[in-house]
Every structure is written in C-alpha cells, then in structure tokens.
Amino acid sequence: MTDLTEVSQLLNKASEDPVLRTALDRAIASYWKKRKQVMERYPYVKELADEVRKIKEWSIDHMDELLGQAMDSVERRGGSAYVAKTAEDARRIVDELVGTGKIITKAKSMTTEELKLREFLIERGNEVYETDLGEFLVQFLGPKPMHFISPSIHLTREKVAEFLREFLGVEVDKDDIEGMVAQVRRFLRDKYFNADVGISGANVFAADRGAVFLIENESNIRLSISLPPKYIAVVGMEKIVPTMGDAWKVVEVISRYGGYKVTSYVNTVMGPAKVGKGDIGPEEYHVIFLDNGRREASKDPILKQTLYCLRCGACQYLCPVFGIVGGYWAGLNSAYSGGIGVMWEYITGDKETATQHAFACLLCGRCMEACPMRINQPEVLREIRRRFMAEI
Numbered sequence: 001m002t003d004l005t006e007v008s009q010l011l012n013k014a015s016e017d018p019v020l021r022t023a024l025d026r027a028i029a030s031y032w033k034k035r036k037q038v039m040e041r042y043p044y045v046k047e048l049a050d051e052v053r054k055i056k057e058w059s060i061d062h063m064d065e066l067l068g069q070a071m072d073s074v075e076r077r078g079g080s081a082y083v084a085k086t087a088e089d090a091r092r093i094v095d096e097l098v099g100t101g102k103i104i105t106k107a108k109s110m111t112t113e114e115l116k117l118r119e120f121l122i123e124r125g126n127e128v129y130e131t132d133l134g135e136f137l138v139q140f141l142g143p144k145p146m147h148f149i150s151p152s153i154h155l156t157r158e159k160v161a162e163f164l165r166e167f168l169g170v171e172v173d174k175d176d177i178e179g180m181v182a183q184v185r186r187f188l189r190d191k192y193f194n195a196d197v198g199i200s201g202a203n204v205f206a207a208d209r210g211a212v213f214l215i216e217n218e219s220n221i222r223l224s225i226s227l228p229p230k231y232i233a234v235v236g237m238e239k240i241v242p243t244m245g246d247a248w249k250v251v252e253v254i255s256r257y258g259g260y261k262v263t264s265y266v267n268t269v270m271g272p273a274k275v276g277k278g279d280i281g282p283e284e285y286h287v288i289f290l291d292n293g294r295r296e297a298s299k300d301p302i303l304k305q306t307l308y309c310l311r312c313g314a315c316q317y318l319c320p321v322f323g324i325v326g327g328y329w330a331g332l333n334s335a336y337s338g339g340i341g342v343m344w345e346y347i348t349g350d351k352e353t354a355t356q357h358a359f360a361c362l363l364c365g366r367c368m369e370a371c372p373m374r375i376n377q378p379e380v381l382r383e384i385r386r387r388f389m390a391e392i
C-alpha cells in the first residue's frame with residue numbers, strides 16, 4: 001500500500017526526469033505518425049473495432065461458458081488446461097510444470113508480469129530470458145514494462161547503446177537500431193536452442209479450437225515457444241473469444257490500433273507437435289487460464305469495461321498524464337501503467353495503491369478518443385475514487 005504523498009512524490013519525480021521526457025516525446029510522436037498512416041490505409045478498421053467491442057461484451061458476459069469450451073478444446077487437442085483462481089495458484093501450477101534448474105525463454109506478456117513470473121522462476125533456481133527486445137531491456141535495466149506494446153518506452157537509444165556495450169561487450173552505434181537488435185538476437189540464439197520451457201501470454205484465445213494467438217514483429221515468440229519441448233501459455237480469462245474468426249478480428253484491431261500497418265508474424269498454437277519428438281513445435285502444450293479478479297470484475301457493471309481492453313496501448317499514447325510521467329503512473333509495483341493500468345491494478349493487484357493512483361487522472365476523456373473499445377476510463381476511475389470516498 002502507498003499513500004497519496006508517496007504517489008505524488010513518485011509522479012513529480014518522473015515528470016522532472018529529462019531522459020524519460022525525451023524518450024516519451026519521441027515514442028508518442030512516432031506512434032501518432034504511424035497511426036495516421038494506418039487509419040488512412042485501413043479505414044474499415046473503425047467498423048471492425050465496433051464489431052470486436054460486441055464480441056468482447058458477449059464474451060465477458062459468458063466468461064465461464066467460454067472457459068469450459070476453451071478447456072475442452074485444449075484437452076481434445078492433446079494439451080493440458082488449468083484454471084488459476086489467484087496469482088499464487090498460477091505460480092504454483094507453473095512451478096509444478098517447470099521445476100528448478102531449467103532454461104526458460106519468455107515472450108513478452110503483461111499477464112505474466114502481473115504474476116511477477118520471471119522473478120518467481122529465477123528465485124526458484126531457473127535461468128529466464130525475456131526474448132522481446134524491449135522486455136529484454138526491462139529485465140536488465142528495469143524498473144518495469146512502461147507501456148503495453150513498448151515496454152522500454154522510457155529508455156532512449158543512447159541509454160540502450162550504453163547498456164549493450166557494457167552487457168554484451170560489443171560496440172554499438174546509438175543510431176543503428178537494427179544493429180542493436182541483431183546483437184541481442186545473437187545473444188539469445190543459443191538460449192532458444194537450449195531452453196527447456198517456453199512461456200508466453202496470449203493476445204487472444206479462440207475457445208472453439210483451443211488456440212492461442214500471439215502477435216509479433218521480431219519472430220522471437222515463435223522461437224521461444226516452438227523450440228523448447230514444453231510450452232506454457234498463461235491466458236487471462238478475458239482474452240477468450242468464441243471462435244477463430246472472432247480471434248482474427250481481435251488480432252487485426254490490436255495491430256492497427258497498436259500502430260502497425262503490417263505485423264510481421266501472427267502465431268497460433270492449437271496443441272503439441274503432432275508428428276513426434278524433435279519436430280518443430282513443443283511436445284507439451286499447457287494452458288493456464290488466469291482469473292485473479294477477472295471473474296468478479298465481469299459481474300461489476302462499471303469495472304467490467306476494463307476487461308474489454310485489448311492492451312493495444314493507444315490510450316497511453318494520447319493521455320496527457322502518461323505523456324509526462326509514463327509508466328510510473330499506476331506505481332512501480334504494478335505490472336500495468338496509465339489510467340487503464342490503474343484499472344487493471346485495481347482488479348488484479350493492490351486495490352489501495354490503485355485507488356491512490358486513480359486520483360492522478362485528469363478525467364479529460366482523451367483516452368476514449370484513442371481507444372478501439374471506447375472504454376470510458378474517466379467513468380471507471382471516478383467510480384474507484386467514489387468507492388474510496390464512501391468508505392472513509
């Protein structure tokens with residue numbers, strides 16, 4: 001728990017950080033340029049977003065029914081399905097599947113950040129490598145993922161070049177982004193081939209086929225989850241939609257509102273490798289469906305909007321508060337950031353800390369203009385404040 005003084009000190013300090021300001025200014029400007037191009041090229045995506053909103057509304061209202069279907073589909077296709085009621089349950093299930101002394105390659109996932117899974121697995125005596133470049137930087141430079149899509153949004157290329165020079169012992173040019181990516185890829189290559197377990201989250205999950213969908217640009221996810229013999233997906237229950245067709249629509253909306261004209265890869269996994277050991281694909285497919293407050297939120301008429309969130313990150317780029325303090329908003333102990341991050345923290349984490357951070361919102365509503373799901377963040381954050389005031 002934190003108090004309001006601590007929250008204002010944290011946010012004031014962040015607002016005075018010149019490196020953070022430079023990094024945020026660059027990232028926000030770049031996003032809006034890309035988003036404008038994307039919306040011009042794919043004008044139909046707004047209508048598609050409305051359709052996805054309806055799919056999400058139906059799915060959240062039928063969460064338990066879809067969960068049952070999703071678990072049956074996973075088992076039918078030779079995988080194993082689990083339900084974790086709490087973060088602790090999820091960590092215990094992963095622990096039983098992984099054990100100790102293992103090498104683990106991990107895809108970027110906010111849901112596993114919510115579980116503090118990397119830290120947990122390292123504490124249990126495993127080697128864990130984040131394989132998304134941004135998340136890899138966060139693993140070593142901290143303090144936490146600062147944006148849904150761009151976890152290292154707070155780091156300038158100058159800072160990254162300095163880190164890579166020290167960490168990898170190689171000379172890199174701060175303006176050569178591709179060169180920096182190549183160095184990290186080189187470092188990770190043997191980790192993929194030697195990994196015992198691959199872990200990911202999910203962008204969306206199709207109940208009818210038991211299929212995880214994962215969007216990426218670096219091809220790190222397909223290496224992380226297909227080369228190791230065991231694959232574990234941690235799926236927030238709000239990610240389940242009825243069909244493959246619905247899931248593809250969600251994929252397109254996330255990609256476009258995330259600012260991508262084209263995403264390089266969309267991975268779908270529907271089960272273990274079929275032909276035999278050593279074939280491309282994991283021998284074991286485990287899916288852990290995570291509740292951790294989601295079921296309760298789905299029954300709350302105001303909070304349930306949070307579960308429609310696709311985690312595209314668009315609202316974070318448009319928010320005037322996020323533009324100044326970045327991912328510090330929602331707190332350093334929260335996996336999540338920004339106004340939507342405060343809402344996720346309230347549902348899945350520390351309600352009191354989330355409540356304190358809810359008071360930082362200006363209630364201006366710009367986030368709603370950016371959001372494909374038209375989530376009314378001011379309404380939810382105002383309600384969180386109201387519930388707090390009603391109790392004192």
Ligand code: SF4
Binds near residue numbers: 309315316370372375
């Ligand atoms: S609230 Fe909307 S804009 Fe923000 S991350 Fe979620 S879906 Fe994207």
